[in-house]
Amino acid sequence: MNDADVVICPAYLIIGIIPAMMGLGTGAVHDYFETVASRYGYDSSHFPWAWLRHQESKALESLLDQIESPCHRALDLGCGQGYYLRKLLIQRAEEVVGLDISPAMLAQIELPNVIARQGDFTSPLCGFSADYKFDLLFCAGALEFAPNPQTVIENVGQLLRPGGHFILLAPRKGLLSLGYQAFHRSHGLPIQVFSQAYLTQVCRRQGLLLKVSRRVTPFNLAFRFLRE
Ligand SMILES: C[S@@+](CC[C@H](N)C(=O)[O-])C[C@H]1O[C@@H](n2cnc3c(N)ncnc32)[C@H](O)[C@@H]1O
Numbered sequence: 486m487n488d489a490d491v492v493i494c495p496a497y498l499i500i501g502i503i504p505a506m507m508g509l510g511t512g513a514v515h516d517y518f519e520t521v522a523s524r525y526g527y528d529s530s531h532f533p534w535a536w537l538r539h540q541e542s543k544a545l546e547s548l549l550d551q552i553e554s555p556c557h558r559a560l561d562l563g564c565g566q567g568y569y570l571r572k573l574l575i576q577r578a579e580e581v582v583g584l585d586i587s588p589a590m591l592a593q594i595e596l597p598n599v600i601a602r603q604g605d606f607t608s609p610l611c612g613f614s615a616d617y618k619f620d621l622l623f624c625a626g627a628l629e630f631a632p633n634p635q636t637v638i639e640n641v642g643q644l645l646r647p648g649g650h651f652i653l654l655a656p657r658k659g660l661l662s663l664g665y666q667a668f669h670r671s672h673g674l675p676i677q678v679f680s681q682a683y684l685t686q687v688c689r690r691q692g693l694l695l696k697v698s699r700r701v702t703p704f705n706l707a708f709r710f711l712r713e
Pocket residue numbers: 511514515518562563564565566567568569584585586587590604605606607624625626627630631
C-alpha cells in the first residue's frame with residue numbers, strides 16, 4: 486500500500502478520517518475503556534480472549550528476548566491494566582512507563598515500580614518533552630484505536646533513541662478482521678486494521694527499520710523495528 490492508497494481508500498475515510506473529524510476518535514475510545522475497565526481483567530483471562538492473549542504474549546516475549554542492547558527506559562503505549570508491563574517489561578528496563586488514555590484502566594495497575602501516566606498517544610510526543618528518549622517502545626492491541634495511526638508512529642520515531650527498538654502487535658487486515666471490526670463497531674468504535682506492507686512503510690518513513698515480523702494468529706501481526 487502506498488500514500489495514494491491511504492488517501493483515496495473509501496474504507497479509510499469511513500473508519501479513519503471521518504470519525505476523527507466528527508470527534509469520534511480518542512474521546513469515544515476513552516469513554517469505552519472507562520466503561521469496560523472493571524471487567525477487562527476478568528474478560529481477558531477467560532475464553533476466548535485468554536487463548537488470544539496466550540498466543541500474543543508468547544510471540545511478544547520472544548521478540549523482546551531478541552533485544553541484546555541494554556534497556557534503560559521503556560514505554561508501553563496503550564498499556565491498559567499493565568499486563569505487558571508486568572509480564573514482559575519489568576525485568577528488562579530500569580524505568581518502565583505505562584501510558585494510557587483511560588484512568589480507570591491505569592487504576593488497575595498494581596505495580597509499584599511502574600510509572601503509570603495518563604495521556605493520549607496521538608498527541609504530540611505523547612506529552613513527553615523532546616529530550617526524553619526511550620530505549621524500547623511497546624504497543625500491543627492499541628494502535629487500532631487511533632483515528633490516525635501515522636501520528637502514533639511519528640511519536641514512536643521521535644521518542645525512540647537511535648538504536649532503540651519498537652515492538653508492535655496490531656490486527657491484521659483480512660477477512661477475519663471484519664469480525665473484530667464489527668465487534669468494536671457494535672459499541673461505536675471504528676477501529677483500523679493493517680497490512681504488513683502499510684505498517685512497514687509508515688514506520689520506515691519515521692526511521693524505523695523492520696527487523697522481524699510474525700503472524701501471531703490469523704488475526705494479528707507482531708513486529709520488531711529498529712530505530713536508525
Ligand atoms: C485493548 S486495550 C490493550 C491494553 C494492553 N496493551 C494489553 O495488551 O493488555 C487498548 C488500550 O489502549 C488504550 N488507548 C486507546 N487509544 C489510546 C490513545 N489514543 N492514547 C493512549 N491510550 C489509548 C485504551 O485505553 C486501552 O487501555
